[in-house]
Amino acid sequence: ALAIPAAVYMLQDKEANAAELERTFIAIKPDGVQRGLIAEIISRFERKGFKLVGIKLVVPNKEFAQKHYDDLKERPFFNGLCDFLSSGPVVAMVWEGEGVIKYGRKLIGATDPQKSEPGTIRGDLAVVVGRNIIHGSDGPETAKDEISLWFEPSELVSYSSNAEKWIYG
Ligand code: ADP
Numbered sequence: 001a002l003a004i005p006a007a008v009y010m011l012q013d014k015e016a017n018a019a020e021l022e023r024t025f026i027a028i029k030p031d032g033v034q035r036g037l038i039a040e041i042i043s044r045f046e047r048k049g050f051k052l053v054g055i056k057l058v059v060p061n062k063e064f065a066q067k068h069y070d071d072l073k074e075r076p077f078f079n080g081l082c083d084f085l086s087s088g089p090v091v092a093m094v095w096e097g098e099g100v101i102k103y104g105r106k107l108i109g110a111t112d113p114q115k116s117e118p119g120t121i122r123g124d125l126a127v128v129v130g131r132n133i134i135h136g137s138d139g140p141e142t143a144k145d146e147i148s149l150w151f152e153p154s155e156l157v158s159y160s161s162n163a164e165k166w167i168y169g
Helices: 003-020 030-034 038-048 062-068 078-085 100-108 121-125 140-150 164-168
Strands: 023-028 051-058 090-096 134-136
Touching: 023 038, 023 100, 023 140, 030 038, 030 078, 030 090, 038 051, 038 090, 038 100, 038 121, 062 078, 062 140, 090 100, 100 121, 100 134
Parallel strands: none
Antiparallel strands: 023 090, 023 134, 051 090
């Protein structure tokens, strides 16, 4: 008789944990898509133990790119950057997991691939700052803003995976 309530509590704990899991916005930019790096990049997040909760292929228009990079509008490279982001298909994704915002940035590496460590996505797969193949939110506020800019709530899927008990213990 005791086993049933215990199982129920475990389930509730898991659901509570799942609800608290952090989310970040990750995009494979047009250069990453054109170079055939979609699977390679997704694989690095997947193998780490992060969970994909939203994904779509989109060609953002320039106005949308300007919104996405709004905080960089005073920078000299802003116009070229927005032209580039809107130049072709982008894989827009939301990834979920403990510490995914900060650790996602670690997986990605430094903005300038010349300064990215080997082992990081940019360190291993890119050479110049203007073609650094991937975007990742840089903090909790930007993650929230970018997820809501790129995705409707209905496009995000909350689910639990059987691997979670092996990833989180
Ligand atoms: P990150 O993408 O690492 O968060 P930033 O937010 O500073 O970096 O810059 C956004 C993007 O703008 C970079 O990923 C890069 O593609 C581009 N960028 C940054 N600095 C330069 C630069 N000096 N020249 C050209 N493009 C740049």
